[in-house]
Amino acid sequence: MLSAVLGVFGEETSLGLGKQIHSLSIKRSFGFNSYVSNGLINMYSKCGDLEESAKVFARMSQRNTVSWNSLIAAFARHWDGCRALQLYEEMRSEGIPPTDVTFLSLLHACSHVGLVEKGMEVLKSMTDVYGIIPRAEHYACVVDMLGRAGLISEAKTFIEGLPVKPDVLVWQALIGACSIHGDSEIGKYADNQLITETPESSVPYVSMANIYSTRGKWKERARTIKRMKEIEVSKETGISWIEIENKVHSFVVQDRMHPQAEAIYGVLEELLELMLDEGYVTPTRV
Secondary structure, eight states, rough: HHHHHHTTTTTTSHHHHHHHHHHHHHHTTTTOOOOHHHHHHHHHHTTHHHHHHHHHHHSSSOOOOOOHHHHHHHHHHHOHHOOOOOOHHHHTTTTTTHHHHHHHHHHHHHHTTHHHHHHHHHHHHHHHHHOOOOOHHHHHHHHHHHHHHTOOOHHHHHHHHHHSSOOHHHHHHHHHHHHHHHHHHHHHHHHHHHHHHHHSSSHHHHHHHHHHHTTTTTTHHHHHHHHHHTTTTOOOOOOEEEEETEEEEEOOOOOSSSTTHHHHHHOOOOOOOHHHHTTTOOOOOO
């Protein structure tokens, strides 16, 4: 039951509550149960406490594939690609065979730290050494990795050479990379593919609008937003959150529902003035 409860924790969940569950597991003598420990590794990393994730792993007397995968994913989630790759080597030296989940975390780690050559090496070993067939998520990670490194054309070529039909995840990764680097040409190509796959999604429209904004193409941006409104596609509202004294506070754009909204906006106005003095330019993204 504790393992199942820990499994529902995410980035927006209370770290304080997770620590209470950890305490309960110790009181009930479940502290060294592998299922509970694996859940604790994931819980702490998703709630932002990577150090505690590593401590739970270090205290485990018996580690299975899930244990290693959980910690590798934890470091990948926190953009420590070098440590994630180091753990992978330690995992192999202990005779623990990697799984497709292991490689997904490794590709994710390589993507965020710009280790393109290492990432391609990881993908090759996945198939050539371990005989694991990549899933759409793996291909999307590779596209994201190439795109983040500014290799947009190479990402497009990689997609065109895939042995399977690219799905939504792959096209989202490509258009996301184009959005980062303002590549409107390949972005439009990815945009058309994504609209075909998910005509009801706002992602391709918003991404293209942002690409046009970074390029200063305001007419194209306006046409994109107009088209999105005409077919009645709405953008999902973004949410931010912060945990204070074991309570999670959530916010959306122009949120005035929080009981301390007036004080919060007062602080934000002061910060904005300081940012403007330092040369901050208001973004034009959607």
